[in-house]
Amino acid sequence: xxxxxxxxxxxxxxxxxxxxxxxxxxxxxxxxxxxxxxxxxxxxxxxxxxxxxxxxxxxxxxxxxxxxxxxxxxxxxxxxxxxxxxxxxxxxxxxxxxxxxxxxxxxxxxxxxxxxxxxxxxxxxxxxxxxxxxxxxxxxxxxxxxxxxxxxxxxxxxxxxxxxxxxxxxxxxxxxxxxxxxxxxxxxxxxxxxxxxxxxxxxxxxxxxxxxxxxxxxxxxxxxxxxxxxxxxxxxxxxxxxxxxxxxxxxxxxxxxxxxxxxxxxxxxxxxxxxxxxxxxxxxxxxxxxxxxxxxxxxxxxxxxxxxxxxxxxxxxxxxxxxxxxxxxxxxxxxxxxxxxxxxxxxxxxxxxxxxxxxxxxxxxxxxxxxxxxxxxxxxxxxxxxxxxxxxxxxxxxxx
Amino acid sequence: xxxxxxxxxxxxxxxxxxxxxxxxxxxxxxxxxxxxxxxxxxxxxxxxxxxxxxxxxxxxxxxxxxxxxxxxxxxxxxxxxxxxxxxxxxxxxxxxxxxxxxxxxxxxxxxxxxxxxxxxxxxxxxxxxxxxxxxxxxxxxxxxxxxxxxxxxxxxxxxxxxxxxxxxxxxxxxxxxxxxxxxxxxxxxxxxxxxxxxxxxxxxxxxxxxxxxxxxxxxxxxxxxxxxxxxxxxxxxxxxxxxxxxxxxxxxxxxxxxxxxxxxxxxxxxxxxxxxxxxxxxxxxxxxxxxxxxxxxxxxxxxxxxxxxxxxxxxxxxxxxxxxxxxxxxxxxxxxxxxxxxxxxxxxxxxxxxxxxxxxxxxxxxxxxxxxxxxxxxxxxxxxxxxxxxxxxxxxxxxxxxxxxxxxxxxxxxxxxxxxxxxxxxxxxxxxxxxxxxxxxxxxxxxxxxxxxxxxxxxxxxxxxxxxxx
Numbered sequence: 001x002x003x004x005x006x007x008x009x010x011x012x013x014x015x016x017x018x019x020x021x022x023x024x025x026x027x028x029x030x031x032x033x034x035x036x037x038x039x040x041x042x043x044x045x046x047x048x049x050x051x052x053x054x055x056x057x058x059x060x061x062x063x064x065x066x067x068x069x070x071x072x073x074x075x076x077x078x079x080x081x082x083x084x085x086x087x088x089x090x091x092x093x094x095x096x097x098x099x100x101x102x103x104x105x106x107x108x109x110x111x112x113x114x115x116x117x118x119x120x121x122x123x124x125x126x127x128x129x130x131x132x133x134x135x136x137x138x139x140x141x142x143x144x145x146x147x148x149x150x151x152x153x154x155x156x157x158x159x160x161x162x163x164x165x166x167x168x169x170x171x172x173x174x175x176x177x178x179x180x181x182x183x184x185x186x187x188x189x190x191x192x193x194x195x196x197x198x199x200x201x202x203x204x205x206x207x208x209x210x211x212x213x214x215x216x217x218x219x220x221x222x223x224x225x226x227x228x229x230x231x232x233x234x235x236x237x238x239x240x241x242x243x244x245x246x247x248x249x250x251x252x253x254x255x256x257x258x259x260x261x262x263x264x265x266x267x268x269x270x271x272x273x274x275x276x277x278x279x280x281x282x283x284x285x286x287x288x289x290x291x292x293x294x295x296x297x298x299x300x301x302x303x304x305x306x307x308x309x310x311x312x313x314x315x316x317x318x319x320x321x322x323x324x325x326x327x328x329x330x331x332x333x334x335x336x337x338x339x340x341x342x343x344x345x346x347x348x349x350x351x352x353x354x355x356x357x358x359x360x361x362x363x364x365x366x367x368x369x370x371x372x373x374x375x376x377x378x379x380x381x382x383x384x385x386x387x388x389x390x391x392x393x394x395x396x397x398x399x400x
Numbered sequence: 401x402x403x404x405x406x407x408x409x410x411x412x413x414x415x416x417x418x419x420x421x422x423x424x425x426x427x428x429x430x431x432x433x434x435x436x437x438x439x440x441x442x443x444x445x446x447x448x449x450x451x452x453x454x455x456x457x458x459x460x461x462x463x464x465x466x467x468x469x470x471x472x473x474x475x476x477x478x479x480x481x482x483x484x485x486x487x488x489x490x491x492x493x494x495x496x497x498x499x500x501x502x503x504x505x506x507x508x509x510x511x512x513x514x515x516x517x518x519x520x521x522x523x524x525x526x527x528x529x530x531x532x533x534x535x536x537x538x539x540x541x542x543x544x545x546x547x548x549x550x551x552x553x554x555x556x557x558x559x560x561x562x563x564x565x566x567x568x569x570x571x572x573x574x575x576x577x578x579x580x581x582x583x584x585x586x587x588x589x590x591x592x593x594x595x596x597x598x599x600x601x602x603x604x605x606x607x608x609x610x611x612x613x614x615x616x617x618x619x620x621x622x623x624x625x626x627x628x629x630x631x632x633x634x635x636x637x638x639x640x641x642x643x644x645x646x647x648x649x650x651x652x653x654x655x656x657x658x659x660x661x662x663x664x665x666x667x668x669x670x671x672x673x674x675x676x677x678x679x680x681x682x683x684x685x686x687x688x689x690x691x692x693x694x695x696x697x698x699x700x701x702x703x704x705x706x707x708x709x710x711x712x713x714x715x716x717x718x719x720x721x722x723x724x725x726x727x728x729x730x731x732x733x734x735x736x737x738x739x740x741x742x743x744x745x746x747x748x749x750x751x752x753x754x755x756x757x758x759x760x761x762x763x764x765x766x767x768x769x770x771x772x773x774x775x776x777x778x779x780x781x782x783x784x785x786x787x788x789x790x791x792x793x794x795x796x797x798x799x800x801x802x803x804x805x806x807x808x809x810x811x812x813x814x815x816x817x818x819x820x821x822x823x824x825x826x827x828x829x830x831x832x833x834x835x836x837x838x839x840x841x842x843x844x845x846x847x848x849x850x851x852x853x854x855x856x857x858x859x860x861x862x863x864x865x866x867x868x869x870x
Binding site (some may be wrong): 241243245247248249250251252260284285286360361364366367368369371372375376379382383386399 | 473477478479480482512691696751752753754787814815816817818819820821824825827828830831832834835838841842845
């Protein structure tokens with residue numbers, strides 16, 4: 001890209017640009033030194049995983065706090081994030097009780113008093129509807145939903161720093177729904193679209209549906225999410241416009257589902273995504289398909305507890321809020337055009353990361369606006385000096 | 401479409417050619433009805449109507465891809481990069497043909513046959529283009545655009561030559577103005593009607609798809625056939641006038657000598673740089689603007705097409721007005737500077753704000769018209785008259801080269817880095833043009849040239865030189 005942009009404007013430009021870019025890059029990276037140490041633990045730690053599913057614990061220790069990321073495939077896939085104010089807090093799991101799924105408290109964060117905030121996201125159902133009129137409204141013609149707690153989930157495929165689980169529906173012949181959790185120790189941005197900016201306080205979940213046979217030729221899908229929290233579950237979705245689409249081409253919005261204490265302005269936790277899904281594993285721009293979300297609705301906590309072992313084990317009195325994300329809008333190709341859909345979101349604590357212009361953009365604009373200005377200035381000064389010399393020459397001439 | 405029209409005003413003013421003298425002399429032998437009498441105004445008005453519609457088809461079809469961008473991309477499964485190839489393929493033949501068009505008309509075909517041949521190219525090109533869409537072969541569409549390009553730009557030269565031939569020493573500037581407005585009308589009508597045509601065809605065919613697209617483009621080809629008919633009628637009328645009035649066949653009068661290039665001054669090269677880097681931020685932007693407005697500003701496709709066509713709509717009335725102002729005030733470099741700054745402002749608005757794009761696009765329309773009026777005449781000030789043809793040919797040639805290359809780059813940028821980087825890229829192009837304007841001002845200042853003189857100073861100078869000559 002950079003090469004293409006500078007090819008026409010000559011070598012000097014290119015060198016200048018490179019200089020500006022590299023200097024601003026170092027400036028940017030130098031500003032962020034916050035990092036977290038990650039340690040990963042998998043329950044149960046036997047070699048053959050139990051049929052019921054597993055629990056992954058990623059402990060992210062920072063300077064004076066700890067984040068616990070817990071990802072569980074017992075029942076519906078669930079991600080729990082617990083923020084504690086102590087760098088030495090730990091997670092205690094009573095595995096037999098956890099598997100039995102009848103008491104809360106089988107998973108505890110110690111010391112209890114160190115917990116600042118916790119939030120969980122349960123991926124509860126996958127809905128499919130027949131969009132025969134190509135309106136993508138998703139209000140009728142639903143097929144029986146896929147209950148994700150009934151899926152059989154593969155063992156977790158761990159490769160630092162990600163974990164992947166794939167599951168298939170009870171009677172499905174082929175096709176799978178996969179979740180990939182990535183926990184980050186530092187700020188950065190993945191290589192693949194939508195290239196969400198992540199902070200050390202966030203984790204990324206990518207959901208993809210691969211090869212599942214649709215039940216009609218005009219099927220579209222909807223993913224149902226439930227946010228679970230203690231006092232302050234994620235409540236409202238903010239959609240923000242953002243002028244920089246360079247990391248996610250053609251997407252100028254970012255949606256964030258946030259929780260705030262007593263509706264204050266401080267954000268405790270968030271789920272953030274860009275309203276786009278992709279129809280291919282390594283997407284190009286034309287594989288992007290817009291997605292929409294419904295308004296979050298309060299949900300009965302008990303139902304959620306029944307579907308997810310992790311929620312049951314950690315929360316005694318959970319409060320849940322449900323939301324749907326539907327993929328595709330009117331006129332877009334249907335699922336069966338590629339038999340693939342992927343969607344990515346961030347889950348974290350604190351305020352969601354805010355994107356900024358890349359050094360490339362800043363560099364080009366600075367050079368583009370700066371050089372003509374300098375040229376005008378230098379030229380003006382030169383002309384001024386020459387004019388003075390001319391007039392002074394003229395003044396001397398009579399003496400000669 | 402590259403700005404051929406802008407240079408007409410100049411050519412027309414300068415080629416007050418002696419061939420006009422024969423007019424009216426031979427027509428007296430037998431009285432004719434006014435409408436049939438080639439020397440009569442009424443007859444020329446009839447000719448003018450055909451002349452205006454001669455270019456209508458090519459202007460209408462040039463921006464067909466922009467008007468149907470979402471449909472073309474979806475029906476043929478393209479990405480933006482391959483979509484923009486449709487514009488690049490139009491420009492490629494014109495890198496060479498800008499030099500050849502005048503030569504072919506003057507020496508090989510003659511104006512009448514030449515016009516018919518170029519119209520045929522436009523027609524056949526558009527039919528191939530439509531057939532490519534109909535059969536879902538993208539390469540065939542590219543071939544179509546190439547053939548279309550061969551005819552398109554040269555047809556503009558022919559149209560110009562006809563105008564000079566029929567109206568020189570009479571209503572020539574008005575005729576140029578009308579032809580320019582007609583060209584913009586073609587572009588505007590295309591932008592706003594093709595979406596509707598497509599939806600009607602989709603209803604008739606049953607579903608949208610490449611068949612629908614092909615049929616819609618075939619319907620658009622009708623405008624080219626219409627223009628071809630105009631070319632035939634014009635050829636007949638011109639032949640008839642030649643017989644009755646014993647006048648010569650029209651000539652472009654352009655003499656292209658490529659060796660002149662080595663004599664071009666620094667100021668002229670700076671004008672070339674302004675021309676290339678300014679226009680690449682206009683035409684390729686309009687070419688893929690529709691999806692940009694849909695994606696960034698949540699416009700409906702119809703709204704996006706409307707806002708995309710505002711540049712053309714504004715330019716139709718603004719060009720003559722601004723041309724008049726520039727003529728009266730002089731100071732061309734200052735006007736060009738203002739136009740480039742305004743365009744930079746418009747592109748920055750589109751890049752860095754969510755302000756309603758009507759503001760930015762209207763500003764773009766005005767500044768684009770202003771630049772065209774102020775930039776093209778400057779060439780005549782820095783080039784001796786006998787090199788003018790070569791200079792204009794060269795300017796158009798590298799403009800087309802720039803358009804072809806940038807169209808390809810634009811597609812790739814959108815696909816890989818999105819619209820912000822694209823807009824920043826256009827800003828960078830405009831900034832390069834801006835640097836050249838600043839450079840031009842100082843070069844001209846140091847050489848004591850007259851580019852930025854006021855019109856009064858220019859007139860005075862001209863008077864002095866003419867009295868000196870006497």
